[in-house]
Amino acid sequence: MVLEAVLVVCGVNSAFAAQPALMPWPSQIDFKSGVLSLDHPLRIEAVGCDARVTHAVDRFRAQLSTQTGNLYRHADPEANDNLPLTIHCASQGLAVQSVNEDESYTLTVESTGAKLDAATPLGAMHGMQTLLQLTEWGPKGWDIPAVAIQDKPRFPWRGLMIDISRHFMPLEQMERQIDGMAAVKLNVLHIHLSDDQGFRVESKKAPRLQQMSSEGMFYTQEQIRGLVIYARDRGIRVVPEFDVPGHSTSWLVAYPELASDTPAPRLVRNDSDKQQPPFDPTNEKVYKLLDDVFGEMAALFPDAYFHIGGDEVDPQYWNKSAHIQAFMKAHELKDADALQAMFNKRLLAIVTKHGKHMIGWDEILVPELPKETMVQSWRGPKSLAVAAKQGFSTILSAGYYLDLMYPASDHYLTDPLSGDAASLTPEEQKRVLGGEAAEWAEYITPENADNRIWPRTAAIAERYWSPASVQDVESMYVRMERVSTELEFLGLKHRANQERMLARLAGATPRDLVSTLAETLEPVKEYERGQTHEFDADMPLNQFIDALSPESDAARRANRLVERVVTNSQDLEAHRDLRRLFERWRDNDARLQKFVGDSWPLQSIVVFSQPLSQLGVIGLQDLDALENYLPVTAGEHADHLDVLKAAETHHNMLQMAITPGIRRMVEAEKLTR
């Protein structure tokens, strides 16, 4: 099956514009001749499936109507022009969705109708998402091309982790993330429910947690139950995380006596608060509280897995506490790691007692760790390979951190089975269950969260689902842009809210002047923002760094145009487009400057305005040189490199995203001898 996919995916790249915007790309797809024309009511019949598929069929009708602008009502039983879509499930699936369930499906579309066969309702739902993505304008109206698809996921654990402790996410926004996940066939929503900044779920056993540590922003148990049903209805498991023994200030605000140190902790609002003690693992009351709350939460979240965090424990509090040191000595625990391993063993007993498998971040991976535990690698892919080798189930998040602002292509080309994992035995590789994209919430708000998560998560979803050989980056970007549109139709606001934020930032300044500059910029990467400017959870997140996409589509296109002209001096279309773009860059600064004095937010980007103009001038000179086979002088070349270097400097936590293209041109300059 993999082979066929390769043949399609690795063909001529430009052909992808004409391909359906499937994401993830199926394991095997054969295009037939003809189309199913969507010009009549649909008669949809589901046989052997369960209520989830019934609901999914209703959503399918609604979503198809929204996507096309036609109204796909239920078929008129008396009419004989209905289009049949027959869905068959071989089994009804499990009461609680499991990581091992068969998600495969086969889909056949012909001019007379479509047929969808699935092992379980999960596959049926995936197949309906494929149908929605196959729907395209044809020469006479909306069509689905005739195809035969055999599809199944490469990895069984395809997740998205969302932190709602640093900044809370309203329930309806979480629901639309689930809609987006289902559209790209992800199947695990991992919610990071507690951290130093807040405890975000109602506990009835320990209500002080939400009362003292949420500022009123938490999900009630009723809401959680609804959310779990909502997710299950879309083929998605919900895994809760309660991060202990570190990242636990929100617990310790409510129960200060359980902390490793005094004074009483306060919720973390900014970096200067960040030195906070973890739980005191020598205090039996800690285990009593965790047993109570984890037991309650284990009942609330039906999934088989339960995440206990376990990352970034600061050893200083344990090391400096006399009674903890005495305890460690008495129990022959040689260091803080060993103490945490003991803590984890106690946790494992609690989590197991409540019927769950325990997961933790890769810091928990120490020799003493019981093998029933699952390890989530975040510090690098190496720990994933080590864990698998040692017999642990494991998933990869290193390389999938959305909050680090890397382009989709970086995440896309990160494979759970590459690097150290590539040399694992097949047996060991099977322990790599998949991966999770992760959105940490220091710098996200309800307004920009969708833009941080989407559309890049769609590319990651393809990595987890599709054959490893599917890795044409250009095709990915073409399809991701289309899927991005589809996600907006589903209700996500990654574009709409960005548009609103940029309109706010432009204010009275003509929008095109602001856009010309802003679309060449991106937020800085990795942890540079936090290192440059102290984190403060109360700071409004309404600046360019908050509104600009992690990855500038305009800049990527500009860099791609440069590649075309540098490698092909006869590519007149690219020459023309680039010339027009460079002229716009060149002319923008003089106009924009008039407005800067009156606008606070423009002041954060104007530092790039003159460099942009200079890059435009260089680009135009290099285009002339390329077109007329003219050399540039060594002095000019050196000047160009200086301009570039200045343009590559980061300012106000922003960086130019078009410099790679200009550097490519400058480095290709033919110098006079």
Add this chain to the structure above:
Amino acid sequence: MVLEAVLVVCGVNSAFAAQPALMPWPSQIDFKSGVLSLDHPLRIEAVGCDARVTHAVDRFRAQLSTQTGNLYRHADPEANDNLPLTIHCASQGLAVQSVNEDESYTLTVESTGAKLDAATPLGAMHGMQTLLQLTEWGPKGWDIPAVAIQDKPRFPWRGLMIDISRHFMPLEQMERQIDGMAAVKLNVLHIHLSDDQGFRVESKKAPRLQQMSSEGMFYTQEQIRGLVIYARDRGIRVVPEFDVPGHSTSWLVAYPELASDTPAPRLVRNDSDKQQPPFDPTNEKVYKLLDDVFGEMAALFPDAYFHIGGDEVDPQYWNKSAHIQAFMKAHELKDADALQAMFNKRLLAIVTKHGKHMIGWDEILVPELPKETMVQSWRGPKSLAVAAKQGFSTILSAGYYLDLMYPASDHYLTDPLSGDAASLTPEEQKRVLGGEAAEWAEYITPENADNRIWPRTAAIAERYWSPASVQDVESMYVRMERVSTELEFLGLKHRANQERMLARLAGATPRDLVSTLAETLEPVKEYERGQTHEFDADMPLNQFIDALSPESDAARRANRLVERVVTNSQDLEAHRDLRRLFERWRDNDARLQKFVGDSWPLQSIVVFSQPLSQLGVIGLQDLDALENYLPVTAGEHADHLDVLKAAETHHNMLQMAITPGIRRMVEAEKLTR
């Protein structure tokens, strides 16, 4: 007061970019030096006002937070850096908002705080909207400039009529129209609740009406009560309209025995159904039903006014009915108009009995009409003047029909007191209470309704509120664009939904190729769509004609650039921009053509693609000619006129909006002798 406004408004036009985006422009505004910096929590105190103002203050905080991206919580009573906003109402206003209430306010903003004084809560709410519109980025953050404003409306009746019979409007969408109306200080929402296509409100006395004539799409009485409260809370009256005796098929489907003719009527779905009989005014049961239902509705809608429609009665059914003819003879009614006048007299008695003033469309204006009736002019401004002269209260809708797709400027320059009304005596002019924008719903859906109504309605609102002298079109467009952004922040979707529709239409075709062509196009005007293509209420409204704005901003800007270069050959900025634009037009066709074959919707616009390219070529030649003082040959000139003529031809109910600019250039060509 008017004089000062003129001085500000008629200054140098380009200065408007720097003016606050106030719309409607206040009666009198004096800018002072300094600003109120919004960098601290607000302490808002309202004295002498009612609950409406309390709610408005909460919305003000929320809206200011949304607009700015800062969070304006309630002030900390212990902090001494709060910014005071003091609101004072001289009276609490009436229990049911009246057309005669004082809506004036004065607003003083200084660097230390703001003070808002109003005669009633209505003025207080208007003043808060002004504050929101005054909020701007300053050099250090969000500011409100120091000002002294004295403001009051020119007309007391400033309305928006929405037809929900032809296409229904969901309740939450109606609510956001009210939000938009409040933002631009409109005060009457007139809902056209029944017509040939549907009866849209629950009747408990005659439930057959909604049961048989709404397809389930109607507002319940509970919802209406909520809507009326929602509107009142925002300073807006709700006037219901039930159109009789014509446009009444939805009544007659439920009560066929009350029709003037058999066979039994069916709801109108398309033009071929359109010949439908009106009520039979000789049947006493008609008055019984109308008494019952109007009585019920008069209680449901507390406003003092009640609209009975009365337009477009087709006399053929009355003329060909033997018993109606006999009745007319017996009662000495010489023609159908006289019969309708008799009908209206009966209606007036019913409406009056239920405590309301009656309004009708201008067809009801016959000599026999009782003077208590109010006349709404739609067929032309003349009937307005006649009505006022004869002693009727009257409002103008002719010139404000949004569904006719005219540009904002046309509506903006239509004054209720221009034309025949200009020669009315001051006493007669007082009877002109104002006007109503009108959105008829043959071609609107929940998806595009916001785009049809906004932002043009903001310009109309300025016409009704601001001094007559405020009529600088360029200033209006600059401010309307800003207000349009504000309206999206309020929740309206005129841009977001259009973006979504255009993305759907583009499908797999690169968006910029589609936009370059589409943004030069507009829907045809007046009634041309209905004349070209038979109305069919079941047809999907998902084509370019449904998605494109009534007025292309891009085309207006292009035409304006042409005006600049033609009148000033030294305007290098305009020359540059125009050259870049013309090149884009010239090059677009060759690229777009590759995608047309596969896309049904593109086929409706591609007919304009080659003409666009030709217009680009002409524009470039004329720019060269202007820049180099070159003549063109008579043959070229003639060719240019031919191309223009072809480009001015309408196709598929679309028309080019950039031809005026190119015509301007071609007509300015200097010919060789």
